[in-house]
Amino acid sequence: DGGITQSPKYLFRKEGQNVTLSCEQNLNHDAMYWYRQDPGQGLRLIYYSQIVNDFQKGDIAEGYSVSREKKESFPLTVTSAQKNPTAFYLCASSMPPGQGTDTQYFGPGTRLTVL
Amino acid sequence: GQNIDQPTEMTATEGAIVQINCTYQTSGFNGLFWYQQHAGEAPTFLSYNVLDGLEEKGRFSSFLSRSKGYSYLLLKELQMKDSASYLCAALDSNYQLIWGAGTKLIIKP
Numbered sequence: 001d002g003g004i005t006q007s008p009k010y011l012f013r014k015e016g017q018n019v020t021l022s023c024e025q026n027l028n029h030d031a032m033y034w035y036r037q038d039p040g041q042g043l044r045l046i047y048y049s050q051i052v053n054d055f056q057k058g059d060i061a062e063g064y065s066v067s068r069e070k071k072e073s074f075p076l077t078v079t080s081a082q083k084n085p086t087a088f089y090l091c092a093s094s095m096p097p098g099q100g101t102d103t104q105y106f107g108p109g110t111r112l113t114v115l
Numbered sequence: 116g117q118n119i120d121q122p123t124e125m126t127a128t129e130g131a132i133v134q135i136n137c138t139y140q141t142s143g144f145n146g147l148f149w150y151q152q153h154a155g156e157a158p159t160f161l162s163y164n165v166l167d168g169l170e171e172k173g174r175f176s177s178f179l180s181r182s183k184g185y186s187y188l189l190l191k192e193l194q195m196k197d198s199a200s201y202l203c204a205a206l207d208s209n210y211q212l213i214w215g216a217g218t219k220l221i222i223k224p
Binding site: 040041042043044045048090097098102103104105106107108109111 | 119123145146148155156157158159160163202204206209210211212214215216217
């Protein structure tokens with residue numbers, strides 16, 4: 001079955017620690033995205049990548065980093081520079097923008113809590 | 116600036132019909148999406164409109180008016196499992212999704 005997986009589902013971190021969230025897709029999508037969702041707010045874009053070895057900052061990239069070494073994988077690192085990292089993190093993928101269908105499909109999400 | 120507005124919360128009765136409205140202001144426009152999100156879960160795709168008019172898909176329909184910057188999601192024959200948040204998102208000229216905060220729909224028996 002094709003889909004997007006994220007791990008872990010729940011993650012706890014101490015202040016000052018970096019943590020990496022995994023996102024893998026087997027939908028053969030070129031574009032991948034990371035969003036952050038806080039209670040009562042819409043999804044906010046952290047980073048996105050339209051092709052391997054290339055990625056762009058979204059609206060709230062400060063304190064985060066990504067890599068895109070493989071088409072299937074787009075890991076997100078939450079660094080100690082992120083001042084308020086407790087949130088629900090969602091990874092999504094889609095065909096490249098403007099190529100007929102721009103529907104983004106989401107993984108199950110990782111809920112990060114900083115202790 | 117870019118903005119999506121939708122009601123924060125709505126309540127409806129099982130078996131009834133509910134309409135969730137969304138207005139948008141974006142730099143360019145390449146379509147309007149609706150997603151359903153149950154509590155603690157990821158959003159799932161419901162519909163996509165890029166042309167004016169109504170798109171029907173089973174119990175759910177979505178309408179778009181580009182000239183008015185307006186869309187609605189219509190849910191018929193409401194079931195308890197329809198209790199969820201409904202997210203409206205517009206695709207701007209850079210093909211970036213601009214998201215509303217979501218409408219929490221509460222279904223009462």
